[in-house]
Amino acid sequence: MIYLDSGATSFRKPPQVSRAVARAMERCASPGRGGYRPAMEAAEEVYRCREEAAALFGCLPEQVALTTSCTHGLNIAIRSLVKPGDRVVISGFEHNAVTRPLHALGARVTVAGRRLFDWEDTLSQFRRALEGKPKAAIFTHVSNVFGYILPVEELAGLCRERGIPFIVDAAQSAGTLPVSLSGWGADFVAMPGHKGLLGPQGTGILLCGSKPEPLLYGGTGSASREQEMPQELPDRLEAGTLNVPGYAGLTQGLRYVRRVGTERLFAREHRQTERCAIGLKRLGLRVFSGAHQAGTVSFLGRSDCEDTAAALANLGVAVRAGLHCAPLAHESAGTLDTGTVRVSFGFDAEDAQTDAFLQIMGKL
């Protein structure tokens, strides 16, 4: 199979990831609950994951809250900063993981910056929208539909200068672009474990620069007589038994990313993005590409996007079609009614794979 859906999940992982999952299942009990060996091994596995993430993302291990997904982390972050009726500024490329929690809260949302690959527009629109002192700003680092890399450092600077709390959705950037909680001065940065960090599905990370409100309440293995959730991180956010095998796998994914380096991983994906965009344009298709693009390309095929994806699937190519859970991004790009076909590259991207895909596309 030609797998070009790494924006959804990194399907092939370094082999040490699944080995770590299996090992943890054989050796680990509940972390932070007992003093016997399998419980302490579980606690050690979980802590190693926090350590690796802290080293990669510029924070302390206890600021790494382990979640089940990026969406889970975003829900915690949003509910910590935004109350019903609050005004919030978001980019024009946000995922439903941001817009739906805001909708559920009844937040008043201002969308800023809707032009693809245009940093000037994104920054000027944010500058204007932040003038009214919103309660919070939320922006994705990379659009999951178009691969547009937003000027996140500059956006963070705008928020910091104005004292506006902000959340970064690093779903598509963690593992391939520099992400730093302390460097950005962010209140929260959310990310999945199963995409660029190469961990198993069902894992995620929320980096906490501010005190969050719990989304789940329950046992944490600490301060058990108190009925309030602990004030300390990460316990405050981690009620219930953690997915130890998942985080053991994620630790190995994080180690791989740290060893190879985000710069190299990005370069590998970006090379294929450019190769793919050029190839698709040569076929006469409408391709969304430009400056500041990560490892994702969207395009419009000759037929409906779902039909194109289905035809590709029959020929052994995995891509994703439709709205990609990001109708706002499609609205910004003018593709809400058509959707797009999305090609997204992963850590194992290579020329042969891209060329084989382009060859198949040429025959459709």
Added chain:
Amino acid sequence: MKNIYFVTFRSVTFAQRGERVLRSSGIHCTLQRTPRWMEEQGCGYALRLRTNQITDAVEALRREKLPIRRVYQQYSSGDLEEVKL
């Protein structure tokens, strides 16, 4: 002969970071559950240290902003007493 101390924490994560901090300072310690009577809020983890430099150890932990609950010394009789540092 070195003394035995227990440094208690509310959260296993803080105790684990404390373990790393002390080890990197050359102070041997082991991570264990906090005995129930040491933690009135119920459930916690402690570092068991064998050292004559408990002040240095606690300072190293505080430098790293680790929220220590309490410090206990264990005497050769087995009795434990809270130490204020």
